[in-house]
Amino acid sequence: MKSNPNKVGFKYSSSMAFLKYRGEVIGEVPFPDGKISSSETKQYNLNLTLLADRLFFNSQLYSDVISGTLPLNTFVRISVKVSIIGIKIHVVSSTSCDVAVQLSSKTINQNCHSKRKL
Template sequence: MSRALKLCCLAMASFLAVLAAVVISLSLTVFKPKQPEITAHPFGLENLQFNLPANDSSSNVTIGMLVTIENPNYSGFEYQNSAAQINYRGIIVGEVPIERRMIPARSKVNITSTANLIMDKLIAAPGFIGDFLAGHLEMVSAARLPGKVVVLKIVRFPATVNNTCRININIESHSANSKCITRIKY
């Protein structure tokens, strides 16, 4: 083998080793996946009225939802149509449709949706009357968003985002606050 060919092979091997080290170090630091932050903000509670005893308990109530998703990653996330379930004391009392969307890398996106509460299930739940009279309701929403992580608009691999939000509704002030926990699985 000629000396020039040996030097070329050595230079190529050195280049590939440096490139591999750079890719590994970037994937473990800068490109390391971070958990997205999702916050649910119910609005339209000023029109929410509960009449006890309920005259028509088969009615549904719709509450507007503003969902803020902050993606701190250097990769985007594209998810499919899904729905979040709203639980009150372990009973499913509503659903929030979540439409398919692409969340770009390192961005913050606001999504509006509606929460459809089934009033007969909510009112029939054990403890509802006590919570209502105390002036607050605590609900939990859970969503599973299957989708794909998109890196540089070229590489795509499957991932699922699981989100759980605790939503506290203050009946007297017609306000609500939420605290969400989000986990992404690759």
């Protein structure tokens, strides 16, 4: 789901989201280009391509499963074009989330950081 809390709409180019385990990419989600109006929320059906061999052949997986916590990271970078009073502005936004999957309780803890560049 993508929400736009801003008072102007924008166009965004296609991008890719990544799922990482201990720094190695284990999943990819392609994100199509599009437009979103001001204050609009869009829902997308996206497919995660899981590169399971990279996960299962990682030597640290066994110890992480035994400890009960699976450390993951998600990363997405998206390029946006906004037009305000006829002035076009290019913005690059990136978000990275450290995710800890608690296997026994089936809960997730996450800490996210976002950056934007004009």
